[in-house]
Amino acid sequence: MNELIQAMEQRVFGQKLNTRLLITALLAGGHVLLEGVPGLGKTKMARTLAELSGGEYRRIQFTPDLMPGDITGSVIYQMQDHSFKTIQGPIFTNVLLADEINRSGPKTQAALLEAMEERQVTIQGNTYKLPNPFFVVATQNPVEYEGTYPLPEAQLDRFMFKLVLDYPGEEAEIAILRGHVPFHQHQEEPLQAVLTPERVTELKRKLSDVVVEDSLYTYIATIIRKTRESKRVQLGASPRAGIAVLMASKAWALLDGRTYVTPDDIKLVARPALRHRLLLTPQAELEGGTSDHIIQETLGSIPVPR
Structure with a gap:
């Protein structure tokens, strides 16, 4: 790779x-x-x-x-x-x-x-x-x-x-x-x-060897749920979005030569994985808001697991 x-x-x-x-x-x-x-x-x-x-x-x-x-x-x-x-x-x-x-x-x-x-x-x-x-x-x-x-x-x-x-x-x-x-x-x-x-198929199987701690599962779920709670978002991220963040963070860790996921991996892949899944309200769009801003604010409001 x-x-x-x-x-x-x-x-x-x-x-x-x-x-x-x-x-x-x-x-x-x-x-x-x-x-x-x-x-x-x-x-x-x-x-x-x-x-x-x-x-x-x-x-x-x-x-x-x-x-x-x-x-x-x-x-x-x-x-x-x-x-x-x-x-x-x-x-x-x-x-x-x-x-x-x-x-x-x-x-x-x-x-x-x-x-x-x-x-x-x-x-x-x-x-x-x-x-x-x-x-x-x-x-x-x-x-x-x-x-x-x-x-x-x-x-x-x-x-x-x-x-x-x-x-x-x-x-x-x-x-x-x-x-x-x-x-x-x-x-x-x-x-x-x-x-x-x-x-490529063989390397994809190695994702099952990448370790994800329980606190990181909670971290991903919290990020996904927070996008649905925002008043500026008309349609939040789906459970499929959470799976995308999980699998992408595993793949990013593997490309980095690690067999474990860190919170930084999740934060890095969250924006490209979620930006197209959030539908903003008309008011938020008129104010110049973007899904990237919502994601950044969401990540900043959630405590990072230690």
């Missing part, structure tokens, strides 16, 4: 924390929503991770006319032998890049719900298991942008993390310019994978 982190950082500049959180979600078995304005490297980040992790990779460009069957697959009638054949869609892969997911309508977005939660797809009444590991990286432009459809709460809740990409610093931007390679040269020099899907 450290080799994977180093290889990612050599190709994705100015996003060290987000890169590490992306790999944390892969290890924890979650999915990631990347948000940022066009041109920040969201697609490149997902594609680089897919190539380095050694799994099969597919990309779906979400557009207003995309249909659910274009993602999951469909059944066609074969004239030659008068039989029906199931054509599996691009969702049958290890790493799926759902590019600009909020440019399609809710009906198409909902095609991912079953796959993301249950790791299976139903096509014309028949259920098919997805490969292991199955990792969705979705990118979206900020909702204020032209031609976007906000993701429904049920869809957002299935993402372990929402990572917000900002403009890189000056040094990182200079490194991007220096390291730019024309696309045709990328074709000649493919990235060498540092992992395999089997190795």
